[in-house]
Amino acid sequence: MRWDAQGAANERSACGHQDYSFWGFTMKMSKLGYFFEFLLFPPLVLLATLLAFRSSNPPQPAIWVLVYGIGLFGWTFIEYLLHRVLFHHAPVFSQIHERHHRSPLDLIGTPAWVSVLLGVITVAIPSWAAFGFGLATAATAGLVTGYLWYVFVHYATHYWRLRKNSYLYRARLRHARHHHSSNGGNFGVTTGVWDHVFGTALEGRTSKV
Numbered sequence: 001m002r003w004d005a006q007g008a009a010n011e012r013s014a015c016g017h018q019d020y021s022f023w024g025f026t027m028k029m030s031k032l033g034y035f036f037e038f039l040l041f042p043p044l045v046l047l048a049t050l051l052a053f054r055s056s057n058p059p060q061p062a063i064w065v066l067v068y069g070i071g072l073f074g075w076t077f078i079e080y081l082l083h084r085v086l087f088h089h090a091p092v093f094s095q096i097h098e099r100h101h102r103s104p105l106d107l108i109g110t111p112a113w114v115s116v117l118l119g120v121i122t123v124a125i126p127s128w129a130a131f132g133f134g135l136a137t138a139a140t141a142g143l144v145t146g147y148l149w150y151v152f153v154h155y156a157t158h159y160w161r162l163r164k165n166s167y168l169y170r171a172r173l174r175h176a177r178h179h180h181s182s183n184g185g186n187f188g189v190t191t192g193v194w195d196h197v198f199g200t201a202l203e204g205r206t207s208k209v
């Protein structure tokens with residue numbers, strides 16, 4: 001299928017200009033801005049993990065890996081909830097997300113400093129308080145890996161030519177159905193598992209790919 005680039009053109013001609021900025025938080029971005037999170041998150045998480053393992057009270061590696069896995073899987077549920085509830089119903093977020101639905105080929109993302117700040121406030125500090133520093137690095141690393149995987153998969157579904165029946169190809173089909181049905185279903189980008197759990201999976205075939 002083809003993503004609807006016409007929406008962007010229509011919007012430009014209707015408004016004369018485009019303003020993707022909401023209080024400076026999220027906007028149409030350059031490619032470097034869009035992917036800056038990939039340069040910022042991994043070194044920070046790696047550094048924190050190294051500090052944890054070099055501390056006087058290092059985490060047990062097996063438990064660290066287990067918590068990392070739980071964080072990674074936990075991300076898929078957060079991704080589903082964020083997309084279904086926040087991006088489609090919350091003020092501001094839904095307006096920004098609607099622009100992505102109208103202009104799916106524009107790079108509309110979250111500035112890296114905002115997502116790092118949000119990650120520290122909503123994930124790193126609470127999990128540090130709950131599990132201690134060592135396992136907080138595991139939970140944070142798992143969630144961050146899941147988040148970056150989501151950003152990458154979402155980008156690939158919109159921009160890449162994908163090999164038929166590959167994981168990314170199936171993700172593209174799933175996400176294309178979401179775009180075509182607006183907020184009807186298929187909110188999961190990296191996996192359709194939560195759409196099946198909560199009954200929002202959109203079945204059927206998209207013939208033109």
Ligand SMILES: [Zn+2]
Pocket residue numbers: 100104154158175179
């Ligand atoms: Zn999309």
Ligand SMILES: [Zn+2]
Pocket residue numbers: 083087088097101178182
């Ligand atoms: Zn959506």
